[in-house]
Amino acid sequence: MGERTVIPFGPQHPVLLEPLHLDLVIEDEKVVKAMPSWGFVHRGLEKLAEKRDFIEFPFVAERICGVCSHSHGMAYTQAIEALMSLEIPVRAKYLRTILAEFSRINSHLLWLGLLANALGFESLFMHCWKLREKILDIVEETTGGRVIFGACRVGGVNRDIDAPTLARMSRLFTGMEKGFREIDGVFRKDYTVQKRLQETGALSRADAHLLGAVGPVAKGSGIPCDMRRLGYSVYNELDFQAVVETEGDSYARTSVRIKEIFQSVGLIQQAIAKIPAGEVSMKITGLPPVGEHFEMVEQPRGEAVYYVKGNGTRFLERFRVRNSTFANIPALLKILEGCELSDVPMLILSIDPCISCAER
């Protein structure tokens, strides 16, 4: 038994790009206990909903996070539309779904790059981000924003995407699939990567359930927790199965995300094939009524819960976001216990933390 040392990890650390602080109690290089603390980027965006018109608020909601921004915008607008009992044009729903899947591919490629970086595999990191660039380019071309798409508005989307562009979006993947397969081969077959990922950070199905894990963390432990199965937007018209792995280790979580990239490609192609013609937005009349609504969406990082409470005015009475990172922190603490110090960044990343989402 070695001497116990406390290593302060974060909130500013070259590997951990998120402002999360962990006090790691280590014994030699074994982590005995991890104690999280945060609160460095709390911006009070929930409170801001009381000061911003509900029609303007999607801009703020999208800026809760820089990676899954589109799903935040989508969740907010869906929540408001449900609260106001609006039925938005079907084409708008399809466009939102297509962009949501683009944002998922973007997020997963970004995450894979960061994982490679945490493993000290720089060329793989750069290659993932090189692939991601193509996704961002087409999103910028169609929505006007690379990171914050700005597509979702209450009642629809901001601009239509014409048929030739949609066809090009679908065709984009015929060229990109080879790239995806290449990185899939590296992440899942490379000896050094495998050596690091396999059997590290195992989370059993029971633990994942008890600790309320969501998204790829839960899916990696064998729980098919995928909010898209609720069929919001047009997911009920698309054919897909939740990706599930049973091992529960970092390798399983990586596999889930890689498979989800391929799944998203399929979903985008299905949606583009099915998209009907028509309007993409509707005029909003009236105000959010007195009432409340819960909206669950599957963000790239996992399930997000939106709660809106209207009071009959332009401003919401209460707006609440619970994103996936918040729900996955207890699972993170569980997998950090007993791990090696060298695995800490990789394990923290394996839940794909986004602290600015979690703190809002």
Next chain:
Amino acid sequence: MKTVLTIVLFIVAAPLAGGLMAGLDRKAGAWMQSRVGPPLLQPFYDVAKLFSKQNIAVHKSQKYYVLCFLVFVILSGALFVAGQDLLLVIFALTLADVFLILGAYSVRSPYSYVGAERELVQMMAYEPMVIITAIGMYMVTKSFSVADIAAFEQNLFVKLPGIFIGLLFVLTGKLRKSPFDLSMSHHAHQEIVGGVLTEFSGAELAMVKIAYWYQNVFLLGLVCLFFASAFWLGVGAVMLTFFLEVFIDNNSARLTWQFTLASSWIAAAVLGMGNLVVLIFI
């Protein structure tokens, strides 16, 4: 007189060569990663900038340890080019490393501590293989003197292929390349930040960097020694080795210290000892 000139030439030219190598390393690495990369002379700009920085020493003794590190690295290189005893050269380099580790231990920073511990593990990992190299060279040339080994008319690689490959294996860690860049990585994207170098800054860090340039030149000189009978073959081998290390760096993730230790010893036992055993029986 000739020896003195050689030593002076080494002291002057080695950092230039080492710096250029570092630049080339970064450039080649960038190309492999589809990036443009920094200018070739960037390492020199970096060091010049580090010298101009405000000097903040966390602990006073740090400075002397770093100075000792630099001096002993230069000394080991100088002994090498002067054609002295190979074992002396190897132990002088080990001593230099010990000073770096002491420097890392002299501050109370957990990152620095863990880095120093890992540096010790890395020393344990590569030292057997380096000593086997010296023994192998002795068994072929019947001398530990670098001058005699260099003057040996036969190509050492022909008789020591296992040892050569084993040396390349541990060199990955010594040149701070993935998968064995445990204690300190050039990219600082590591769980222990800069590892042993976490608490060095300004002029001290610049000195460490220069020491690494000397050390890399010396290590590649060791590679060259295998091909000393044919100079251009030696230069080719050095270039190939260098490219191979950059290539491996861009092709693997960082591994754990347990794996580094085990695999280095296995490499030393199988490739190194195997080669020695073969040498005894032929």
Next chain:
Amino acid sequence: MRILPMAKIVLKSLFRKAATQMYPLITKEYYPATRGKVLNDTEFCIYCGMCQRKCPAGAIEVIRAKRYWALDPKRCVTCNYCVEVCPKKCMTMDKRYTAPSTN
């Protein structure tokens, strides 16, 4: 398990043009839809203050009496909403980003 599955990608990249660009020396081709920065043609502006009221970031300041219009580029989130609500359509979204400054 395969040894060095990355080798192919790395070697390919070694002999190809870099994917990165030397920004800002070389700027990329922007798309017509790109939200770069907000411009206001003050010649046609009636200083109604609509953009100021609608801006989610509070980045625009309009003083009608002084015919004053100013945008704080550090607060602006380039959401395009001011351009959408402008009654005179004198505001436009430039597709180029604000150039980086060195000071």
Next chain:
Amino acid sequence: MAKELIVFIDMEIPEMLTRVEALKLEGYRLMQIHCTRVESGYEINYTFALDLPSQNLRIHIDREQEIPSISGIFPAAFLYENEIHDLFGLNITDMLIDYHGRFYRTSVPAPFGQAKKDTGGGE
């Protein structure tokens, strides 16, 4: 999510605790906990989900009232409870990990707990 899948159940604290234990045995997972300020005080929503539909247990409390933590039943609850404590200034007892108000670093203590000011939009 379709509106009919969300059920809100109002209850008292002791009843809530027994219900939470029962839900755990039934295999529910904790989805979220959040607090809302209402005219008569505060209400806390506990959302649980079994596969996909969810159940909301709702309790009404006053500012001074002590709320027992459910982190002994669902360990993940400590994050939500610390959040409620820091943002609304409510007293939650026996949390698994208690940050004692240092979970969120807000410049104003309990910013969400104050009465809503009449705001006309904008800054």
